[in-house]
Amino acid sequence: MVVGVKHEELYQDLREGDLIIWGCMNKEMKIPSGVILHKLENTLDIQTGEFKIIGA
Numbered sequence: 001m002v003v004g005v006k007h008e009e010l011y012q013d014l015r016e017g018d019l020i021i022w023g024c025m026n027k028e029m030k031i032p033s034g035v036i037l038h039k040l041e042n043t044l045d046i047q048t049g050e051f052k053i054i055g056a
Contacts, residue, residue, distance in 0.1 A: 001031055002022065002024075002031060002032045002033065002034060003031055003032070003033040003034070004020070004022050004033070004034050004035065004036045005033075005034075005035055005036065006035075006036045007035045007036060007037050010036060010037065010038065010039065011055065012039040012054055012055060014036065014039060018039055018040075018042075019039070019040040019041075019042055019051060020036050020037075020038065020039055020040065021036070021037045021038040021040065021053070022034050022035070022036055022037065023035045023037050038053045038054070038056070039053070039054045039055075040052065040053055040054065041053075041054055
């Protein structure tokens with residue numbers, strides 16, 4: 001479990017269950033906190049082995 005705040009430059013709407021990239025800002029607390037940096041497509045690109053960033 002972590003806490004994440006949406007980055008000010010992330011314009012996509014987020015819903016429970018979305019695949020995201022989260023950047024840790026403070027791991028010294030009981031529950032680490034950070035920033036949600038990107039929303040990812042829910043489909044794995046077989047050629048690259050990566051999820052694509054939406055809006056990139």
